[in-house]
Amino acid sequence: MNLTRRQALAAALVATAARPVTPAPTDLQPYASYWYPDTLPPGTPPPGVRRRSLRAWTPAGDPDLAFNRATVPLAPRFVPPPPNSTARRDEARISALAAFAPTSGNPSQGSATADYYALTHWAYLDELVFWGGSSDEGLILAPNAPVVDAAHRNGVPVLGTVFLPPTAYGGRLEWSRDLVRRDADGGFPLADKLVEVARAYGFDGWFLNAETGGGDARLGADTRDFVAYLRRRGGPGLRVTWYDAMAISGDIAWQNELNDRNSPFFRAADTMFLNFNWSRTGLTSSGELARSLGRSPYELWAGIDVEANGWDTRVDWDAVVPAGRPHVASFGFYRSEWTWKSLPGTDRGPAAFHARDDRFWSSASLDPARPGTGPWRAPAASVADRSTLTSIPFATTFNTGHGLGWYERGVRVADAPWNHLGLQDRLPGRRWVIRTAGAARPVVGFDFADAWRGGSSLLIEGVDGVESVDGRESAFPSTVELYAARLPLSPATVAELAHRTEPGSAAVRVELAVALDEPDRFTYLPVGALPAGGSGWTTTTLPLDRLLRGRAAATAHVLGVRLTAPDGGRVRWRLGELALHDGPPVPPGPPDAPTVTASARNPDGTAALRLTWAPARRRTGPLRHYELHQVVPGGRRRFLGGTCGHAYYVPALRRTAGEEATRIEVRAVDELYTASAPASVAHRW
Known part of the structure; x- marks a missing residue:
């Protein structure tokens, strides 16, 4: 890795250490x-940093x-089947290294801001690396649950x-050793710890x-054996990717290709991320060597550093994914969150982020x-x-995992911005394939000004030329x-849609499109x-039996919508x-035995709470997540948050009207957003 690249990486790591999120007034925030x-580094850690040893960690x-x-x-x-003739089904894949937050001070379950890297283009990824680490904070990062839950929902x-x-940026050789x-038996205790962490935390x-x-x-030989041991102990459910830095000699020598100096690590791991200075000849020889080892060349990620320039990064694409012959390797994006980080300070809203992210993954054509x-x-x-859409029931509210408020059945029930990727729906993977009879395309995107449920909805805008507007x-x-x-x-399958036109929109005729x-x-x-x-939200239930034409069953391969403006004019339609x-x-069934396990009073008079519960004793099908509400005197409910797990942290519960106790309700929510009866717990002031 060249000096400029290394300096940029070091600067990012130093900045990470210098900008921990300010902890809550209590010490309950997970x-x-x-x-x-x-071994921990000497000296006092920076504010907000908790220095801990993996060797000393236990789940209990x-x-x-x-x-x-x-x-x-x-x-x-x-x-x-791909939507275009150039995309390949069984060749190159994509890995992405992304930093969602600083190493330290990264809340476990989202936070009160919509300014967040809400990755949604899972359809193109084969693996996601939760990137970070610094010599001042810690070197081993476990991904937080919202990121893993969103990724897993999309496979x-x-x-x-x-x-x-x-070493120039704080590294110490003793950490490598x-x-x-x-141990005395020749095993690797910290490899066992890494396996245990991955299993306990639920990542891959x-x-x-x-x-x-x-x-x-x-050291080189021990590291190679460590990688092989980790992969073997983890079994088929645990993946190991090796980055091309250390050579088998123990030296740090980026090869930018697969060769005899780093192939022992590739043989020990599942995949290898090649350093960024690869060449055409180097990738070709890397693929040949991989095949000679009985491995696929697509288990090699050709690194592409987009941290600084995003889609303006210069890349020799034909060296990796040539158009006229088989792909040479897979490729790996370093810091794909550029689409979020590079947002201008004048507009860091979630809609602006998704427009940029769509361009990064789909192209400037947005098709x-x-x-x-x-x-x-x-x-x-x-x-x-x-795609993961293979079974019914299926439902989406086009919730991207962050928003400027929270909506339930079209009603805004919380006004604070938020992010929590675990609450993200399965979203359209192809953004946006549009078939239109006219010369123009409607504009399609996620919108955060209104929603049926969650924080966002799908907005389609365009002009019908009958009136030749503009x-x-x-x-x-x-x-x-x-x-x-x-x-x-x-014959029993039905579709449900919740949709509306916006003020100023022309009339719209809506059809469900099914291939x-x-x-x-x-x-x-x-x-x-x-x-x-x-006209406000309209909900429609649509029997699909006429699609079958007398057959007992059929398979829907594509779902979409067709819009027509019968009177012409400007269309603004929301799904x-x-x-x-x-x-x-x-x-x-409702969750079982919700309990406040810890609480503390914040300086502003609100309360910080930790709550846990058990899964329902009565199971009716897969659950999507759990939701928590505060019951306000008079019977109104205030949305507090949601999670896919069985514990939740409430940072600031507000007391209402001097009440002696505040009731909190926890509900299980299934794949169709059907909520259970509440299970309640009280916090006494």
């Missing part, structure tokens, strides 16, 4: 976990484990990070980045079916997307493809006509919910 292998002694444990299982995925494994920094120290493996210089051949050409070859141009070409009728799927339909036997051949079912000018199910939902 944070994402980070450790040193064993971890007071934050319940708040950091991911609970959503890793969903199986399939590869639908993407998440890796924690083990970072051994260069601590990590790979053997480790990204190993050893960059501390001064090692020797003994993966027509990714176009240019210096930035977006993932959609080369890599086939994947001289623009017609954008309607248009079919917007939303989901690639393999959803089984029966059965062929992904590009739609049947359109009328949903209804909405009047001009905005808040899309659901498919085979019958009336049965409410899940």
Whole structure:
């Protein structure tokens, strides 16, 4: 890795150490976990930093484990036919290294801001690395539960990070030796700890980045054996990715290719992330060597550093994913959160972030079916997307995992901004494939000014040329493809939509678009006509039996909507919910035994609480998450938050009207957003 790149990395790590999130006035706030292998650095840690040893960690002694444990299982995925002719189904894949927050002070379950890296383009990822670490804070990072739960819902494994920094930036060789120290039987106790952490926290493996210089051949051999031991002990459910830094000699020598100096680590690991200065010939020889070892060349990630320049990064794409012959390797984005970090200070709103993120992953055309050409070859141009939509019930409210408020059935029940990726829905993977009869395209995107449920909805805007508004070409009728799927339909299957027109919109005729036997051949079912000018939310239940045409079953391969403006004019139509199910939902059973396990008074008179509960004794099907509300005198409810796990931290419970006790209700919410009866607990003031 060249000096400029290393300096940039070091600067980011120093900044991470210098900007911990200010802890809450109490010590109850749970944070994402980070450790040193064993030996702690000398001196006093920076404010807000908790220095801990992984060797000393145990699940029973971890007071934050319940708040950091991911609970959503890793969903199986399939590869639908790509929307364009250049994306490949069985060749290159993508890994991304992303820093969602500083190493220290990263709240376990989201926070009160919408200014957050709410990654949603899971369809193109094969693994996500939870990136971070610094010599002043800790070197081993366990990903927090919201990130893992969101990724797992979309079939993407998440890796924690083990970072051994260069000596010039605080790295100490003893940390490398601590990590790979053997026990009396020749095993590696800290490898066992890494396996135990991954299993206890519910994530999928480790990204190993050893960059501390001064090692020797003994350290190189021990590190190779450590990697092999970690992979073997973790079994098939634990992934290990090795970063191309340490050579088998123990030296730090970035090879930028797979060769004899680093192949022992590749053989020991599942995949290798190649340093960024690769070349065409180097990648070609790397693929040949991988094949000679009985491995796929797509288990090599060709590193692409987008931290500084994002889609303006210069990349020799044809060296990795050539258009006219098989792909040479996979590729790995370093710091894909550039789309968030580089937002201008004048507009750091969530809608602005998603517009930039869509451009990064889908291309400047914002249509993966027509990714176009240019210096930035977006993932959609080369890599086939994947989907987890294979079973019913399925529902989405287009909730991106952050927002400016919280909505329930179209009513705003909380006004504070928030983020919690564990509450994110499965979102459209192809943003945005649009079929229109006119010359113009409608604008499609996530919007945060209103929602049916959660914090966001889908907004489609455009002009019908009947009135030639602003001289623009017609954008309607248009079919917007939303989901690639393999959803089984029966005569009992119904679709539900919650939608509305916005003030100032023309009238809109809405149809559900479903492709059965062929992904590009739609049947359109009328949903209804909405009047001009905005009319509030409308919910529609639509039987799908007419799609089957007498058959006992069929499979929906694509779901979408078609909009028409019968009277012309400007269209602003919002979709808040899309659901498919085979019958009336049965409410899940309520959670069991909610308990306030700790509380403290904040200086402003509010209370900080830790709550836990057990799963329902009566199970009716898969749960999506749990939601917590405060019961306000008079019977109104105030939304406090949600989580996929069985513990939640409330940072500031507000007392109302001098009440002696405040009742908190916990509800289980299933895949159709059907809530259980509440289980209650009281906090006495």
